Amino acid sequence: MKFLDFAKVYIRSGAGGAGCISFRREKFIEYGGPDGGDGGAGGCVAVEVVDGLNTLIDFRYQQHFFAQNGQHGMGSQCTGRDGIDKVLLVPVGTEILDEDQETVIADMTEVGQRVVIAKGGNGGWGNLHFKSATNQAPRRANPGQEAVERTIWLRLKLIADVGLLGMPNAGKSTFLAATSNARPKVADYPFTTLVPNLGVVGIDNVEFVVADIPGLIAGASEGRGLGDLFLAHVERCAVLLHLVDGASGDPVEDYKTIIHELEAYGGDLADKPRVTVLNKIDALDDEERAFIKEELEAVTGTPVMLMSGVSREGVPDVLRALRAEIDDNRLRHRVAEEAELDQEDAPWQP
DSSP: OOOOOEEEEEEEOOOOOOOOOOEEOOTTOSOOEEOOOOOOOOOOEEEEEOTTOOOOTHHHHOOEEEOOOOOOOBTTTBOOOOOOOEEEEEOTTEEEEOTTSOSEEEEEOSTTOEEEEEOOOOOOOOGGGGOOSSOSSOOOOOOOOOOOEEEEEEEEOOOOSEEEEOSTTSSHHHHHHHHSSOOOOOOSSSOOOOSOEEEEEEETTEEEEEEEOOOOOTTGGGTOTTTTTTGGGGTTOSEEEEEEETTSSOHHHHHHHHHHHHHHHOTTGGGSOEEEEEEOGGGSOHHHHHHHHHHHHHHHSSOOEEOOTTTOTTHHHHHHHHHHHHHHHHHHHHHHHHHHHHHHHSOOOO
């Protein structure tokens, strides 16, 4: 299955059915009068999150979605049938954007979540509604409400606990393949990873999800390489795992390049908790490991861990550090939610 994380969609809700102008004319019926029924309501266009999807590829082959119009009212006080809704099925983590690609209409983060983005038109009243003592034979009915037509964008942001960052060939896919059942493509040339990959990693009977995205290079924020197109997939992560290639010519400069691109991307991505790891230490001797680690710690101001995804040296320690950061993040969110609830329940004060 191909990966698609951005799609343009044209939608239109159903128009409401028109009301009916009708009169009873049965033979031998003493009292006739208006009996026009109302029109049916038009169908709505909704977006619903379902399980089992991880891409927006379905919207590459179909971009137009129209709900059914409501049926017109009929005589004998018959109301028209309502139009059938049109439901767009999307994966968890999909954002619905307006046509300007900036205004967020809804953020779909839970399975079963459903949002109506184009409401169907109401049906018009038949002439039965306009009957009165002074107007016993009204020849008036309302037309149905018009449909809502709009263009929206769907943007998928994968939901993961850990996001992998690093230069091309930093060993991100190797780490994911070594710690999970995911099988991303691994090769000895840059930009082996072209689309994001997800893997479930376990340590000490605890599992969490890791997202691997294509590598970043200098100028990615300006569109170089694959650009920053896939950084959105690590925006929701609790912690970032920054892998620095120990076998590259200048690991410190590689670290600075990634940090610069995160800051240029904007948002709070650069402020997320990060675990910095010097990778590929199997290619370094003890003296080189100590020297590069000391240089990196001087730049980062935080401890730098050592790891080799190939030999699995240091991998369990890195996984435990990631698990600790994830637990801390969940605890911070829980405290913030409880504080909001306490503030809502507090009595009003002038």
